[in-house]
Amino acid sequence: MITRKDPMKIVPASEALLPSLRNLMPLLPYVGILVAALFLYDILLDAQLDEFTAPVMLPIIVMAVLVFERKFSRDFHQRNESAKASPTISSAFSSSVDNSSIQIGALLMLMACSFTVGGIIERGGGVLEIPEFFGSTYGTMAFLVLFLVMIGMVMDPFGALILVTGTIAPVAYAAGINPIHFWMTCLMAFELGYLSPPVSLNHLLTRQVVGDEEVSLALKEGDSFYYRHERLLLPLMVMGTTLILVAFVPLAFIDQ
Structure with a gap:
């Protein structure tokens, strides 16, 4: 608050709501992948996400995200221009394993x-x-x-x-x-x-x-x-x- 350069100005909800919802839309598929994965684990394996199951469940969820982005995302290549992530599924899996091994x-x-x-x-x-x-x-x-x-x-x-x-x-x-x-x-x-x-x-x-x-x-x-x-x-x-x-x-x- 003290070090801010510009005066505080809160945009009215009538102006901010629609742009906020528009920016929220690209996140919905990722939320859907997370919810679907948790649902399948719960139904098929009777396993819930906690500190014990997270090391097993999270890699599967990340793999699902990688597949979605490379196969079904319409704007992945446009959003990836600055990130320079691997464009294909095989290269994404390979680079993720390499980076994980180093870390x-x-x-x-x-x-x-x-x-x-x-x-x-x-x-x-x-x-x-x-x-x-x-x-x-x-x-x-x-x-x-x-x-x-x-x-x-x-x-x-x-x-x-x-x-x-x-x-x-x-x-x-x-x-x-x-x-x-x-x-x-x-x-x-x-x-x-x-x-x-x-x-x-x-x-x-x-x-x-x-x-x-x-x-x-x-x-x-x-x-x-x-x-x-x-x-x-x-x-x-x-x-x-x-x-x-x-x-x-x-x-x-x-x-x-």
Whole structure:
């Protein structure tokens, strides 16, 4: 709101509704594919989409999307001029497998390094002295927030989860922090870490989707440091504010 360049102007519903519905139309086939796939899984296999079935169901849904776009979509080639995706089904499957193999290999290496770092920190045992060092719940929470953000800056979610479960979570429980409150704070701190250097995991994933060209164009936009780097600074400010609220506001109600 503060940094916007143009005055806020809300278009009346009479003018915005029809263009919005028109832009929504191309998404309907994809929604139909998702609903049809979930329906078939439910009827034929009695399986619903959850954290356990998603690794099996989602690849099938993506394959259905690839087939639809290459065989039945009327404007795929026009929309694909900038994306440069594989034009045929066979090449799309081949490139998706290749890209997935590269991403999985990189993720496995990242997990291995994270487990190593987590094991070193856990064997050090220094974190276990935190409850004796900080005399208040607020002090303990402040240290935990900083520590969790630093973990998110350098570790992948899997290794970070193992490290936090074994070493950091007992510290929070011993300080009187509610487990649900702690893990919600942990989630927010990790997300802030994933937006921060030196790794900036979320920005790396975003760059894989939007491409290097869009990132280069963003650097040329704007007439100030903030606007040229808004894609980096705005998420940090939003997530940082959210983290402070999630971490410390509930403590005030608990103390009462």
